[in-house]
Amino acid sequence: MPFYRLKTGIVHMKGSRLPSPCAARVLIDGKQQVCLAPSGYLCDGPPQRQGASTCDQPMCEAHARQIGPNRHLCPACYLNHREADPQRGLFTSIV
Ligand SMILES: [Zn+2]
Ligand SMILES: [Zn+2]
Known part of the structure; x- marks a missing residue:
């Protein structure tokens, strides 16, 4: 039974088969906190x-970064992915 952060505050949802709360870090009132919105990805x-096959961080709509059909990255993996992407060199001009 997860806790979610909704507009009304932290809510304890009862029931099974609920999505995990989003694990992305956000700034709320100047403090780093976990997003906790119901995740979709x-x-x-x-x-x-x-022992894991993927990162598997749960993410809400606002924090999932789509990188392909049915492929999403959390903000941390997205940063690493962009840094490791050789294609990026094509868009940076040579100074
Ligand atoms: Zn989120
Ligand atoms: Zn990740």
């Missing part, structure tokens, strides 16, 4: 712990 990025 799981991160498809590289696993952050052993």
